[in-house]
Amino acid sequence: MREISTVAVIGLGTMGAGIVEVFARGGLRVIGVETTQEFADRGRAILQKSTDRAVAKGKLDEAGQQEILDRISITTEFADLAGADLVVEAVPEIMALKHEIFGKLDEVVADDAILASNTSSLSITEIAAPTKHPERVVGMHFFNPAPVLKLVEVITTLRTDDAVRDAVVAVSEKLGKKPVVVGDRAGFVANYLLFGYFTSALKMVETGHVSREDLDTAMRVGAGLPMGPLTLIDLVGLDVCHHIGDVIYSHTRSQMHAPSPLLGRMVTSGLLGRKSGRGFYTYEGGRMVEDAQTPAPVADSGLSVVGVVGTGEVADELVSRLEGAGYEVRHVADAEDSGELASLKDAGLVVEAQDLDFDLEDLENLEDGEELPGRDLEDLFAELGEVTGPQTVLATVNSAAAMGLAAHSGRPERSVVLRVHAPTGNGQVIEVGRTSVTDEGALDLLRGVITKMGAEPVVCRDRVGLVVDALLVPHLNDAVRMLDEGYASVQDIDTATVFGLGYPVGPFAMIDQIGADEVLSICEELGGSGLPREAVEPSPLLIEHVVLDRPFTSR
Numbered sequence: 001m002r003e004i005s006t007v008a009v010i011g012l013g014t015m016g017a018g019i020v021e022v023f024a025r026g027g028l029r030v031i032g033v034e035t036t037q038e039f040a041d042r043g044r045a046i047l048q049k050s051t052d053r054a055v056a057k058g059k060l061d062e063a064g065q066q067e068i069l070d071r072i073s074i075t076t077e078f079a080d081l082a083g084a085d086l087v088v089e090a091v092p093e094i095m096a097l098k099h100e101i102f103g104k105l106d107e108v109v110a111d112d113a114i115l116a117s118n119t120s121s122l123s124i125t126e127i128a129a130p131t132k133h134p135e136r137v138v139g140m141h142f143f144n145p146a147p148v149l150k151l152v153e154v155i156t157t158l159r160t161d162d163a164v165r166d167a168v169v170a171v172s173e174k175l176g177k178k179p180v181v182v183g184d185r186a187g188f189v190a191n192y193l194l195f196g197y198f199t200s201a202l203k204m205v206e207t208g209h210v211s212r213e214d215l216d217t218a219m220r221v222g223a224g225l226p227m228g229p230l231t232l233i234d235l236v237g238l239d240v241c242h243h244i245g246d247v248i249y250s251h252t253r254s255q256m257h258a259p260s261p262l263l264g265r266m267v268t269s270g271l272l273g274r275k276s277g278r279g280f281y282t283y284e285g286g287r288m289v290e291d292a293q294t295p296a297p298v299a300d301s302g303l304s305v306v307g308v309v310g311t312g313e314v315a316d317e318l319v320s321r322l323e324g325a326g327y328e329v330r331h332v333a334d335a336e337d338s339g340e341l342a343s344l345k346d347a348g349l350v351v352e353a354q355d356l357d358f359d360l361e362d363l364e365n366l367e368d369g370e371e372l373p374g375r376d377l378e379d380l381f382a383e384l385g386e387v388t389g390p391q392t393v394l395a396t397v398n399s400a401a402a403m404g405l406a407a408h409s410g411r412p413e414r415s416v417v418l419r420v421h422a423p424t425g426n427g428q429v430i431e432v433g434r435t436s437v438t439d440e441g442a443l444d445l446l447r448g449v450i451t452k453m454g455a456e457p458v459v460c461r462d463r464v465g466l467v468v469d470a471l472l473v474p475h476l477n478d479a480v481r482m483l484d485e486g487y488a489s490v491q492d493i494d495t496a497t498v499f500g501l502g503y504p505v506g507p508f509a510m511i512d513q514i515g516a517d518e519v520l521s522i523c524e525e526l527g528g529s530g531l532p533r534e535a536v537e538p539s540p541l542l543i544e545h546v547v548l549d550r551p552f553t554s555r
Contacts, residue, residue, distance in 0.1 A: 004114070004171045008033060008084040010101055012043025012074070016090035018146030019118065021047055024071040025147070026175040031081060032074040040074045047072065050147065078104050086171065088140055090118040093243060098127050106132045114164050116140035121191055121247040124184045125157040134159040138168050141188060142177075143500045144236075150178040151500030153188045178499040180492035186251030187244070189488050190500040193507070195245050195257055197475045200531065201229035202260040205280075210460035210467050212280050213295060217429065218458045222468035224424030226502035229471075230280040231288075233263075234273035242267045255532035256478065301445040304328055307344035307388075309335050309380070312355025314397050314420055325452040335380050342387050349449060350388055351418065352380065352396040352405070377401050378408050385409030393442045399433070402462050406435050413439045416446065419466055420455075425504055428455040433462030464529040465522065472510075473522040474535040477542060479507035480552075481534075484541040490552050508552035516546045 007023045008031040009016050016032070020043070023030045034040040051068060054060040060068075073080075081087060087109060089101050098117060105115055115137045117127050128137035139155025152172045156165050165181060172179035182188045187195060201219070204210050210218070216228020233241050242263050249257040266272075266279070273279030274286055282291035306322050307330045308315055315331075322329045330347055332340040335354055344350050377396075381404060384394055394415045396405045402417035409415055417433035430450045434443060443459050450457040460467050479493055488496070494506020503510075511519050520543060526536040545552060 004085040004167060005029060006031070006084050006086075008081045008087040009090055010087065011090040011092075012039060012046065013090070014046060015118065015142070015144055015146065017043045017046035018050070018144065019088055019090055019142050020072060021050055021068070021147050022142070022175055022177075024068045026171075028071065028171075030072045031084060032072060033078065033081065034074065034076055037076060040076055044074055054147075078108050081105070081108050082110075084109055084113055086114045086116065086168070088116045088118055093119060093122055093247070095122060095126065098122070099130055102127060102131050102137070112136070114138065114167060116168065118142055121187050121244045123186075123251070124155045125159075128157055128159065135161040136164050138164055139182075139184070139188070140168055140172075143190070149500060149502075150176070151190065151496055152177045152179045153190065153496065153500070154179050154181050155184050155188055156181065157184045178495050180488060180496050182488050182492070182496075183486065185487055187248040187257075189482070189493055189496040191244055192248060192482065192487070193475065193478055193493075193497065194501060195241070195248050196254075196478050196535070197471060198229055198233060198241065198245065199257055199260060200471055200474065200535065202233075202262055204460075204467065204471075205230065206260070206262040208461075209463065210458070211295070212293065214458045214460060215467060217456050218431070218460075218467040219471060221424065221427045221456045222421045222429030222431070222458065223472045224426055224504050226504075234279035234281055234283075236273070237275055238263060238272045238279050239267050254534055256474075256535050258532075298444050298447045298451070301348070301448050303348040303445060303449065305330060305347045306449070307332065307347040307350035309341070309344075309350065309352045309384075310354030312353065315353035315355070317420065318351060318353055321453045321455075322449075325449070325454070327449075327452075338383065341383055344384070344392075345387055345389065347388060347392060349393045349395065349445065350384060352377075352384070352394070352398070352401075354398070377404055381405045381408035382410075385411055390414075393445055395432075395446070399464075399466075402433055403435070413437045414442050416442065417462055417466075418446075419468070421468060429458050429468060430455045431466045431468060432457060432459045433466050434459060435462055465526050469522050470526060470529065470531070473519055473526065474531060476507045476511050476514075476519055477523055477539055478535070480511070480539040480542045483508075483552075484539050494553070511542075512551045512553050516542060516552070520546050 006029045009020045010033045012032050012034045020030050020032045032043055034043055051065045055062060055065050087105055091097055117139050118141055120141060124139040128134040131137055138160055141153035143149040143151045154168050169179045204215055205212060212230050216231050219225050220228045246259055249259055270276060271278045274283045277283050281288050306327045308318050309332045311333045319329050319331050330343050394405055394409050394411060395418045396402060397418050399417055406412035406415040412435050416438060419431040421429045432446050447457040458467055483490060490508045494508050497503040497506045520538050523536050523538040
């Protein structure tokens with residue numbers, strides 16, 4: 001395989017022009033190809049603007065900019081590609097168009113030149129099949145914006161020559177990119193994982209489970225991702241997401257990737273995201289602005305006294321955070337002490353936070369007739385309903401007891417469940433699970449309290465997993481299934497999500513941080529949530545790692 005020194009890029013839209021810039025920055029001679037002079041001039045303008053922006057930001061001096069631009073030539077003639085060592089196709093995602101281009105390349109370039117497609121989801125095998133030399137065809141999937149994002153997915157087919165794969169990996173590394181080698185599967189690595197997650201997120205919005213803002217907050221802050229799913233879909237473009245999702249579903253027929261009716265309706269209506277000015281949010285000049293759906297700021301409720309019932313890590317954290325927020329906290333450590341519970345009569349909010357984290361050994365060591373420590377929840381909830389005022393908001397941190405609190409307290413309209421998440425690099429989320437009759441006043445009060453505590457409130461329906469766990473854990477389980485099915489290695493999957501999607505750490509590093517046993521436990525809880533079976537059925541490899549107590553990543 002000859003050394004790659006001259007590269008051609010076919011298609012000079014935003015993506016193609018970005019790829020041209022990447023190769024030119026890497027010191028390679030680049031030939032850009034367009035169908036008309038008008039499109040060629042547009043591509044040159046994109047390159048000029050991008051490098052001008054780098055100069056303005058001090059990331060490139062004018063001499064360096066000129067060196068980059070001098071390495072680039074732009075043509076409308078395929079015959080000018082004859083000397084290219086590597087050709088990257090970056091035209092629209094239309095299989096017939098790609099076949100036409102690769103057919104022309106067969107007649108122009110040398111037999112040992114490498115042909116690559118920048119497709120984000122189409123089958124490389126199908127693209128390569130009609131060519132004279134399918135063994136020299138690979139996928140070389142850059143991520144947008146190509147000059148910024150480091151990931152390059154190198155997709156191989158059953159026919160791809162190892163030397164071709166190695167050459168593309170080597171040139172990607174020379175460019176300063178992070179290449180990962182992937183088999184030719186639907187969506188490859190990053191998009192396959194991302195679009196399964198998008199499908200679940202879109203369903204949450206469509207069914208009214210959570211608002212758009214709270215959904216995005218849940219995943220940006222609660223899961224530590226760079227942005228929420230709806231903000232990301234708006235950025236990518238709803239039409240692009242709809243197309244990629246359809247391609248993946250056509251290959252997998254998995255309900256995790258089933259087309260979103262909401263997304264389809266929005267695309268048909270011309271709501272395409274930032275580029276059209278409206279998507280899930282509204283934009284002016286590319287910036288998000290307030291619209292009719294933007295929630296109003298929550299007014300101060302005047303709450304002064306908060307009760308916390310129980311002991312343990314969560315109770316202690318709540319007491320400390322509430323006191324730090326300036327509230328008078330009545331802490332009832334012994335839930336069986338009716339006298340202490342009576343002190344909560346003038347509290348505007350009472351949170352039941354007993355430590356009910358018992359393990360199997362605790363259960364096995366019980367004597368006949370002996371009960372686990374802690375007060376019976378039904379009795380406690382009934383007494384809390386009796387000793388507190390009718391406007392007191394009652395909350396429990398025990399997700400399995402939320403409906404019990406609403407029923408036994410006799411106050412379903414003022415009852416919620418709270419889920420306190422561990423902080424991430426983007427802050428901390430406290431989720432509020434509401435019943436179908438929870439009144440807005442109670443939710444406003446809780447939003448105010450949580451904000452004052454220095455956390456971000458997320459309000460949703462009280463369903464298993466609420467938002468963060470219901471979206472994140474199936475996403476992680478999907479990554480384990482991908483590994484088990486031979487898509488790519490642990491390292492490549494983590495690299496793909498970190499450098500292609502901007503995750504703080506990859507899914508396997510996340511699993512090791514959370515604990516594979518905890519991920520497995522949540523998967524099992526989500527089994528009755530109505531999510532697609534393949535989303536929540538634990539991967540056999542996940543179970544294996546839990547049983548053998550083995551991390552996925554080296555620590």
